[in-house]
Amino acid sequence: MLDRDLVQEVLRAARARGGAFSELFVEDRSGVSVRLDDGRIEEVTTGTDRGAGVRVGHGTSFGYAYSNRLDRDSLLEAAAAAAASVREEGPGDVVDLRELEPPVVHAAVRDAASATSAEKVAWVREADETARAFAPEVRQVTALYGDSVQRVLIAASDGRWVEEVRPRVRLIVNVVAARDGTIQTGFHGPAGLAGLEFVDANPPAETAIVAAKRAVTMLDARPAPAGEMAVVLAPGMGGVLFHEAVGHPLEADIVDKEASVYRGRVGERLASEILNGVDDATVPNAWGSFSFDDEGAPAQRTELFEAGVLQGLLYDRLRAEKEGVASSGNGRRQSYAHPPIPRMTNTYILNGTATPEELVSSTPKGVFVTALAGGQTNPATGDFVFGCAEAYLIEDGATTAPVRGANLIGRAIEVMSHVDGIAQDFDIWPGVCGKDGQSVPVGSGSPTLRISKITVGGTGD
Amino acid sequence: MIDLREIVDGALAAARDGESVEAYAEESRRTEIDARKGEVEGLTSAESRGLGVRVIAEGRLGFAYVADPSIEEAREAVARARENAAVATEDEFNALPDAQPWEPIDGLFFDEQASMPPEDKVALALGLERVAVSTDPRVTRVESCSFGDAIGRVAMGSTAGVDAEFRRTGCWCVVGTLAEQDGDTQTGFSFQVAHRVSDLDPDAVAREAVERAARMLGAVKPPTKRVPILFDAFAASSFLGVLAGGLSAEAVQKGRSLFADLVGDQVGAEVFTLVDDGRLREGPAAAPFDDEGVPTGRTELITGGVLNGFLHNTYTARRGGATSTGNASRAGYRSTPGVGTSNFYVEPGTEPFERLLEAAEGGVLIQDVSGVHSGANPISGEFSVGATGLRIDGGSLGEPVREMTIASTIPEMMRSIRAVGSDLRFLSSVGSPSILIGEMTIAGV
Numbered sequence: 001m002l003d004r005d006l007v008q009e010v011l012r013a014a015r016a017r018g019g020a021f022s023e024l025f026v027e028d029r030s031g032v033s034v035r036l037d038d039g040r041i042e043e044v045t046t047g048t049d050r051g052a053g054v055r056v057g058h059g060t061s062f063g064y065a066y067s068n069r070l071d072r073d074s075l076l077e078a079a080a081a082a083a084a085s086v087r088e089e090g091p092g093d094v095v096d097l098r099e100l101e102p103p104v105v106h107a108a109v110r111d112a113a114s115a116t117s118a119e120k121v122a123w124v125r126e127a128d129e130t131a132r133a134f135a136p137e138v139r140q141v142t143a144l145y146g147d148s149v150q151r152v153l154i155a156a157s158d159g160r161w162v163e164e165v166r167p168r169v170r171l172i173v174n175v176v177a178a179r180d181g182t183i184q185t186g187f188h189g190p191a192g193l194a195g196l197e198f199v200d201a202n203p204p205a206e207t208a209i210v211a212a213k214r215a216v217t218m219l220d221a222r223p224a225p226a227g228e229m230a231v232v233l234a235p236g237m238g239g240v241l242f243h244e245a246v247g248h249p250l251e252a253d254i255v256d257k258e259a260s261v262y263r264g265r266v267g268e269r270l271a272s273e274i275l276n277g278v279d280d281a282t283v284p285n286a287w288g289s290f291s292f293d294d295e296g297a298p299a300q301r302t303e304l305f306e307a308g309v310l311q312g313l314l315y316d317r318l319r320a321e322k323e324g325v326a327s328s329g330n331g332r333r334q335s336y337a338h339p340p341i342p343r344m345t346n347t348y349i350l351n352g353t354a355t356p357e358e359l360v361s362s363t364p365k366g367v368f369v370t371a372l373a374g375g376q377t378n379p380a381t382g383d384f385v386f387g388c389a390e391a392y393l394i395e396d397g398a399t400t401a402p403v404r405g406a407n408l409i410g411r412a413i414e415v416m417s418h419v420d421g422i423a424q425d426f427d428i429w430p431g432v433c434g435k436d437g438q439s440v441p442v443g444s445g446s447p448t449l450r451i452s453k454i455t456v457g458g459t460g461d
Numbered sequence: 462m463i464d465l466r467e468i469v470d471g472a473l474a475a476a477r478d479g480e481s482v483e484a485y486a487e488e489s490r491r492t493e494i495d496a497r498k499g500e501v502e503g504l505t506s507a508e509s510r511g512l513g514v515r516v517i518a519e520g521r522l523g524f525a526y527v528a529d530p531s532i533e534e535a536r537e538a539v540a541r542a543r544e545n546a547a548v549a550t551e552d553e554f555n556a557l558p559d560a561q562p563w564e565p566i567d568g569l570f571f572d573e574q575a576s577m578p579p580e581d582k583v584a585l586a587l588g589l590e591r592v593a594v595s596t597d598p599r600v601t602r603v604e605s606c607s608f609g610d611a612i613g614r615v616a617m618g619s620t621a622g623v624d625a626e627f628r629r630t631g632c633w634c635v636v637g638t639l640a641e642q643d644g645d646t647q648t649g650f651s652f653q654v655a656h657r658v659s660d661l662d663p664d665a666v667a668r669e670a671v672e673r674a675a676r677m678l679g680a681v682k683p684p685t686k687r688v689p690i691l692f693d694a695f696a697a698s699s700f701l702g703v704l705a706g707g708l709s710a711e712a713v714q715k716g717r718s719l720f721a722d723l724v725g726d727q728v729g730a731e732v733f734t735l736v737d738d739g740r741l742r743e744g745p746a747a748a749p750f751d752d753e754g755v756p757t758g759r760t761e762l763i764t765g766g767v768l769n770g771f772l773h774n775t776y777t778a779r780r781g782g783a784t785s786t787g788n789a790s791r792a793g794y795r796s797t798p799g800v801g802t803s804n805f806y807v808e809p810g811t812e813p814f815e816r817l818l819e820a821a822e823g824g825v826l827i828q829d830v831s832g833v834h835s836g837a838n839p840i841s842g843e844f845s846v847g848a849t850g851l852r853i854d855g856g857s858l859g860e861p862v863r864e865m866t867i868a869s870t871i872p873e874m875m876r877s878i879r880a881v882g883s884d885l886r887f888l889s890s891v892g893s894p895s896i897l898i899g900e901m902t903i904a905g906v
Contacts, residue, residue: 038715040552043797044545045524048534051509064505068528069462074508084579085504117548140716176717176840183719183840224845226685226868226904257497259604259639259648339505376831376847380604380639380646383864385832385847407832407845407866457845457866457904 001026001153001163002052006072008094010054011157013079015092019058020321022079022094023156025294026052026070027336031148032117036124038140044117051336054082060256060318061085064339095159102291103298104282108167108195112147115196120145127173127204134212137219139183140176143208147196154296162296168287168441169198170430173208177215184221184404186214187371187389191430191441194285214371214390217402224391224406224458230366231408231451232359232394235427238419238446240372241386242277243347243433245412249379250304251330251342251435252319261382261412262310269308271416274352277305279314281329281345287430288346288443295331295340302328304347308417316342334438341436346443352422356448359421361397367406367456368392368399375408382412385457407457415454423448463532465616466626468512471532475539476620480518480546481557482539483619485752487511487794492579493609494586501583511794516542520551526795554780560622563749563756568742571657574630575612582608585634585663592667593636599678600671604637604648610658615748623754631745632658634666640674647861649674650695650829652888654745673828677849680861683905689824689879690867690898691817691853694886696827697893699846701805703871704735705891706839708762709788709800710777719842719872720768729766729875734808736761737772739787744804746890750787752798757787766875774800806892810881817882817897819856825903826850826858830867842871848903865905874898 007024014022028050035043051068052075063085065078124143131141150166170191177184188210192198233241249260262270271277281289281299290299295317303311315323316331319342332343360368368391375386388406392399428445465486472484488510495503512535513526523546525538586608593603610632617625633654640647651669655661692700712718720728729735739748739757750756753775761769773781774789777800790801818826827850837844845868852859882894 040550041548042550042552043522043524044549045526045797046541046545047526047795049511049526049528049795051528061500061502062504064503065507066505067508068510069508078508081506085501085583117545121548178716185838185840226866228906257604258602337507337509339503374832378648378831380648383831383847385866387832387837387845405838405843405845405868407847407868409847409864409866411864455864455866455904457847457868 001028001151004097007155008097010075010079011094011155013076014054014056014083015094015157017083017086018089018092019056019086021057021157023055023295024052025336026153027150029148029150031146032120033144033146034120034124036128036143039128041121044121052078053336054078055339056082056086057318058086060322062318062339066337092157094157097155097161098159099161100296102164105291106193106285106289110196112149112167112169112196123171123199123204127171127208130205130208131173131175131212134209135177135216137177137179137216138175138212139178142174144172146170154292154294156296160296162292164291166193166290167195168193169196171199171202171204171207173211175211175215177219179219182219184215184218186211186218189430191287192285193287193289218390218404221402221404224367224403224456226456226458228453228455230363231454231456232363232366232368233449234370235425235448236429236445237369237372238349238449239347239444240429242349242446243344243442243444244375244377245382245384246416247344247347248377249382249412250313252313252315253342254379255313256319256322259380261379266310266312268310270310270413271305271308272419273308274422275305275308275416275419276350277348278303278350279330279344279347283346286346286428286443287441288344293329293331294333295327297327297329297331300329314342314344316340332440334440338438343435343440344433344442346445349422349446349449351424351426351447354421354423356423356425359423359448359450360394360399363394363450364396366394367403368394384412385409403458405458409455409457415451418452418454419449420452421450465614467532468530468535469616469618472512472514472535472539473618473620475536480516481620483515483557483753485513485617485794487613487615489611489613491609491611492582493607494582495607496586496590497603497606499587501586512538513794514538514542515797516546517555517557518543518546520553520555521546521549522555523549524797554776556775556779557619557621558623558753558755558775558785560624561756563625565627566740566742566747566749569629569656569747571630574610574632574657577610577658582610589634589636589663589667592664593638593671596668596671597675599642599675600638600640602639604639606636608634617754619754625750625754627749629748630656632661634661634663636667636670638670638674640678642678645678647674647677647680654887654889676851676858677861677863680849680863682864683862683903685902685904687900687902689821690901691821691824691826692896692898693826693828694884694893694895695888696830697807697896698888698891699830699833701891701893703833703837703839705802705805708771710771710773710781711800713771714777714780717840719840723768724770726768727766728768728872729763730878731766732810732881733763733766733875733878734761735763736808737788737802737805739803741804744887744890746803748803751789752791753789755785755787755789757803760786772800772802774798802890804890806885806887807881807894809883809885809894812880812882814882814884814895817880817895818853820880821853821897822856824853825862826853844869844871865903867901867903869901
């Protein structure tokens with residue numbers, strides 16, 4: 001993407017005043033998106049974006065400058081701006097650049113560019129028609145298809161040179177269903193780090209049916225009960241909760257800011273002894289995977305919990321160097337316009353030994369959550385709240401009526417310690433995670449699991 | 462470097478007979494400085510420019526964008542948008558707005574802000590942190606503490622005659638604090654935004670963040686009970702995003718608004734007036750024209766609790782037989798204009814905060830709600846959110862409470878408003894005074 005001599009020159013300019021290292025991230029991203037709404041192909045977009053970010057690290061501080069101009073002058077100007085925050089201590093070295101071998105490659109079998117816009121339009125139409133045919137209550141459908149190819153070049157003054165092509169594909173279907181003045185929505189959005197073979201494996205019609213069924217089912221929902229009770233989370237959903245309530249406070253920048261409930265507690269049992277959790281960027285073609293993180297560290301699998309005992313944190317380069325440990329390959333950024341920070345990749349709770357049936361049948365009263373709507377966590381206190389998009393009552397060991405307006409409220413360590421059953425039906429839930437104004441693709445995953453006691457906020461009895 | 466105007470003109474020159482072409486070009490420069498432990502933790506400086514092109518041919522719309530384009534790439538973007546239009550659905554309401562005269566707004570751009578020396582920005586960020594960690598012995602650390610500023614410029618043109626250009630400066634202070642005592646940790650937050658730094662009060666931001674964290678120390682989970690609820694300005698603002706969604710004509714036309722058939726109806730209490738005003742100079746979103754070149758203005762969406770209408774861009778106005786309210790909104794050059802709010806706020810009342818506090822005796826002041834975007838259903842208006850706050854006891858603030866939930870519906874809450882304070886605050890481009898609600902259930906233990 002850029003000439004090696006120019007890259008070397010920019011890295012050297014960025015270390016003109018010193019600092020621990022300099023780094024250049026160059027990106028070229030192109031993609032197509034199609035939006036269907038209200039039965040019409042509203043928008044077909046083609047986009048091309050490119051730019052470069054120069055970073056100079058010094059301790060846990062950094063200077064960062066970016067531009068979407070890639071000529072020599074602009075890059076050197078960015079290097080000077082990034083270097084400006086470093087205390088003058090004389091120029092630093094730049095080691096000869098050498099290319100690193102990827103630990104894992106997530107290749108596209110079928111390039112997104114090999115399909116025409118008309119074919120992509122046909123996929124969202126198929127989703128729309130299938131959702132509308134699902135039930136007469138379906139009133140409105142939004143279907144979005146998007147693909148992108150991100151090409152990155154990452155080089156740093158320690159000699160690392162990394163190039164990676166990251167193809168991504170996603171289809172999202174949103175359905176609105178209505179009956180007798182009640183309106184409910186349903187969502188489904190499979191996504192992968194892959195080419196168009198992902199669409200073959202996840203047909204738009206199937207995605208549409210999941211979303212439509214969710215919306216229509218919730219029309220019969222009554223207000224959720226309120227109070228403390230047992231909650232069973234369907235496959236994938238425990239992963240979403242784990243990501244928000246546990247994963248974020250394990251990110252090393254939050255720990256370093258002394259804003260994490262897990263600070264200084266590696267080696268302690270802080271979750272149920274049946275719980276094992278990992279963050280794994282090497283899962284082949286998973287939405288949150290990559291070959292190298294956005295600082296050029298190789299993708300890896302990081303143990304977070306083993307038998308409920310906290311094993312470690314999620315590190316980027318700045319925080320790892322401060323602690324004198326190796327980066328765990330979790331330095332990620334939304335684009336060249338963002339400095340990297342510790343982020344999750346694919347964050348999973350691993351399979352246990354129970355069956356989903358016994359987790360429900362041994363629950364006298366509770367809520368069975370099949371889709372979470374998203375949530376919010378305060379990493380300093382561990383307090384979290386999650387909305388439920390689809391949930392059912394559990395009465396005398398059986399799932400019964402759907403309930404709406406349910407919220408799960410709790411504190412991370414307490415709730416994870418109350419996990420008293422984990423099944424073996426692992427599944428994933430792709431999402432887009434926001435932090436510090438940056439969005440990155442992440443995967444969450446888990447089998448069905450039960451939390452023996454958690455506060456459910458609802459409006460019913 | 463080629464000027465934005467040349468990029469716009471270059472794109473428009475590629476238009477063919479019979480098609481409508483619009484070029485939206487923008488450029489920005491930003492700086493953000495994060496301070497921690499007396500040092501600059503991060504300094505980010507940025508420069509960005511790009512072009513978005515809409516082509517409408519035979520009622521079909523196509524879009525393409527490109528970062529930092531040459532004239533040649535601007536022309537190519539038109540060609541790609543044209544190809545995309547060919548596979549889109551024909552829609553008689555797709556059209557570019559006709560050129561309309563717009564009035565510049567004084568006081569959006571300040572040279573002093575555009576040329577603020579970097580060392581002054583660093584000093585301001587460091588000073589912000591110094592006050593945050595030295596005001597209260599229980600608050601010795603910040604979670605976040607930053608000062609940022611931005612200079613933006615937009616130039617647009619279209620084959621329908623739009624020819625518009627404006628620039629704006631902005632700056633902001635954000636402080637998130639951590640308070641600790643006896644093993645308990647609480648967080649507090651404050652924020653201010655303005656068009657120039659002399660209109661900010663950084664010390665006040667830092668002190669407020671300190672106070673909001675410190676007063677939550679020792680918070681307990683309250684018993685479930687129905688009590689008067691007073692939302693402070695920040696907490697009340699959190700709900701406005703959900704309201705904004707329902708008041709967009711796009712949501713109405715697509716059957717996704719809880720207000721769809723309620724124009725002319727009393728949807729809220731008589732003390733409740735809701736405004737969108739793109740020309741409110743103090744508002745961070747102030748602009749003389751919207752993101753498709755239509756002049757902005759003040760729209761009273763709800764007056765005295767009565768719903769007047771909805772926010773429109775050119776498309777929704779044509780489809781709904783209305784006039785654009787100047788609310789076409791883009792997330793930058795990479796997106797097409799949808800319908801969005803500009804400066805969106807609850808009109809302040811006359812009651813000072815202290816009066817509302819007295820009126821809410823025995824209730825709870827809510828200072829933070831969480832999970833609004835996930836816990837609220839924008840279509841049905843049902844919501845259940847997590848909340849933290851303080852009991853109101855003898856007209857002043859008492860015991861802090863946390864880990865509780867509030868569940869209701871947006872319409873029910875709007876009808877239950879008893880009083881609106883005079884203390885309007887903007888949380889980014891959304892603003893509210895404190896709002897007193899009759900009674901709501903707080904669910905705790």
